[in-house]
Amino acid sequence: MLRSLSGPLLSLRGRPSSSLLLRPLSTAFAPPRRHPTANDAYFAVVHHIAGIVRRDFYLERTLNRLRLPPPTPDLVLRVIRAAAPAAPLPALRFFSWARSRPSYRPSAAEFDALLLPLARARLWPHLWSLAADMRSLSLPLSPDSFAAVIDAYGRAALPDLAVEVFNRLPRFSCPQTTLVYNALLSALCHAGNFHGAYALLRRMARKNVPPDRQTFAVLVDAWCAAGKLREAQDMLEEMSQRGFKPPVRGRDLLIDGLVRAGYLESAKGMVRRMTKEGILPDVSTFNSLLEALCKSGEVDFCVGLLQDANDLGLCPDVSTYKILIPAVSKMGKIEEAFRLFYNAVDDGHKPFPSLYAAIIKAMCKAGRFADAFCFFSDMKVKGHPPNRPVYTMLVKMCVRGGRYVEAANYLVEMTEMGLVPRPQSFDMVVDGLKHCGKHDLAKRMEHLEVSLRGD
Template sequence: MLRSSAALLLRRCCLHSFAPPAPALHSSSKDAYFAAVSHIAGVVRRDFYLERTLGRMRLPPPTSDLVLRVLREAAHSAPLSALRFFAWARNSSSYRPSGPEFDALILPLARHRHWSQMWKLAEDMRSLSLPLLPSTFSAVIEAYGDASHVDLAVDVFNRLPKFDCPQTTAVYNALLSALCRVGNFHGAYALIRRMARKQVLPDRQTFSILVNAWCAAGKLREAQDFLEEMNRRGFKPPVRGRDILIDGLVDAGYLESAKSMVLRMTKEGVLPDITTFNSLLQSLCDSGETDFCVGLLQEASDMGLCPDISTYKVLIPAVSKSGKIEKAFKLFYSAVDDGNKPFPSLYATIIKALCKAGRFCDAFSFFNDMKGKGHPPNRPVFTMLVKLCVRGGKFVEAANYLVEMTEMGMVPMSQSFDMVVDGLKHCGKHELAMRMEQMEVSLRSY
């Protein structure tokens, strides 16, 4: 039993020890070179006896390019094995590591939370007088933040001057994101004040991180105050930061604050994102402020805002429902002039408003215009028109629309037939009522 176990162990060792030969590194073919890099990276990722296998592959002395490419392939999934390969390469008398190789290892080690190995590499870089890149340590700080180790992220930030690594805007943003992720807004605001003292200019990402975090936490007033303070300090908040805040104000029901922010933006010659603009219009229309919305759209359009079909989908039904039919027509034809193809529901809202106002001739004309422009009505539009005709005493017209529905291959609802038949009988159109009943029976018999 003991002998068989020893034999099995010896066999496993042999299998791990003898790797297939790597493609020639000295080949002039780029394909052969990259194949060799891929082969070595595979050995680094999978071989338990890594150093011994690399020694038996009879590789030429490693170069910075080769080591960097292998690390980039292997370190993402196997950072500790990649670190062993890096140590093996550094044992070669002809190889002198450079900054990119260290950078290729530091971030994967941080993401896999191998903190001690990461700091040892940083110390090695400093001993070799190699510069540490702010982008690398920004990613390290983000990795600490993702792991909810905000205290360690702060420690990294504070130790950067020791490594002669500048605390750039990207580094501040990384720490800011880590603080906001755990809801430490007091620390985040203190960091912003430090940026101002150190004269590090915030960028779009700075504003987006803070405003997004405050809005997600429901701290809309803080977000608004922050943007206003940055504006007073001479830092122009980016449009995206304001869009995020407007979305948050709308979602929370602070429509007056959202309105004032949009108006302030337009006065400054800045336009919100069209999605944000449409969201605000929808909320304002739901609260009955259609006149304000129409005026805001006109003002924004004069400044260069290009409304999309969703803008008109919000405004036209709201304006039609409020009885402002002429404004609805104006918006409708503006949508057409902008190159949008109206869909049946946009026609339906205006038709409904016309019928409710007793303007049936205009409604019928607009309905015919809809069909003439190549927008065939669907079943809901027909059903609505039949119902409105019945309510307005236009029973013959309602019967005609039921016939038109069947000619277009649509089967009207039973309730539609019942309303039309009852109305025709009530006004003395018994023969037409009987024909409608027969048509329903023939349709239901199929």
């Protein structure tokens, strides 16, 4: 088939150069296009055979009818890699068909390309049959492939089978490398067998198999997921002592776990160490810590922490500002709230009404009603229409500050925007207007409330 494809392609080279006259002037003197080569034809054959393997029910019969040249290890390997991830059993059938050809001698690479797809599809008997074939052919088994198989057992919640694979490897003359140990550690931790994970660590020490960064990362993730925060902290410390850079994801999980468990001081200390080392936590982890610290009243620490993180290149999201701006405003730090607000705008975030509301409320509490009304107008001008909660808050703050006329105006403005005020808002405003002698305006507000109710 390769000859039939390459023959016509080679004959194209014999065409007369007068074909240049048919080209546009801009391309007439350009370098001639490269004609398809035997390489292109080879990969076309690989693609065609892989398609047959994936889709043809009568696979062997179709392959025999194609009259293919004797298969080579390279051709078989490429077809398996193309077909096995989606169709491991048909790929195995193709491999068996290739092995039935007298001239084909398989290599370890073809076996390795099949082992992981079979493991992911949980076709365990076929997998072990392949491994036995490799041993009978005296082909070396790759630790990488069996590490992936062990990991597949772990993800399938079959830790006993993962241990069995691990224990079988010496019989197949396959070394138990650090990668294989890490895969089994992951499988044991995934099943919650931490006693077995500790025993495996001790075995690594006895067998002089050096742990690597991934070994500790697996354990830190597992301890955090199980809520074993003290063990996770100890593991991170041991990583640092051994000269490994602790994984950011593991630290993020630990910080999140400490926050959820209420160990805020430990979480703060870990974030401080990370920023000193120039390491940034994940934004969502950072936000969860900020939220917990703000609830505990450590707003100033959060503002400083955000500044340090910004200096290291952290890009805060809208949730970061949604946590900090209300917290800072509640403490009466209006200038700081404005700084954070405009930082959010500069970062490209569209401020939503609740961010405006927090600052407006803080200014009203401080008696800065003129500034609050101006900021509220700026909110509408900038294309952020206030919603019902913002209007309700502003009316309430005006009533508390004795600004009854302004409160009445905001109630009317609400109705003009199609927002229905709460009955309590009308009651507060009407009572306040009557108290300060504005009886005509109070009656108008009562009529407005009646018209809205439809009585």
